[in-house]
Amino acid sequence: LRRSSMKTFKLLDYTAQVFYNKDQHYPFCLHLYDNCSGKQLHVGYYVSVEQLCYMTHLEMLDWQYHALNPVKTLFAIEEMKESLYLLMHVMGED
DSSP, rough: OOOEEEEEEEEETTEEEEEEEETSSSSSEEEEEEETTTTEEEEEEEHHHHHHHHHHHHHHHOOOOOOOOHHHHHHHHHHHHHHHHHHHHHHTTT
């Protein structure tokens, strides 16, 4: 991730695209897609990795018509969070 860049995460039946631009008031932007229907379910802007992951988790639970396993959902979000923290560290943004 550079100053303005994107990372894609596969979250069970969903795909999350996370955009980061440190010059924005809300530096994280999330686009959440349902892989089964191909529909975009959510777009949101967030100030932190924690807020982005929390809201992504809520959105996945809101749209859980795929009968997601709550534990697997939480693990997927935790993996995304750890990956984002690592990327922020590598970029020197932490």
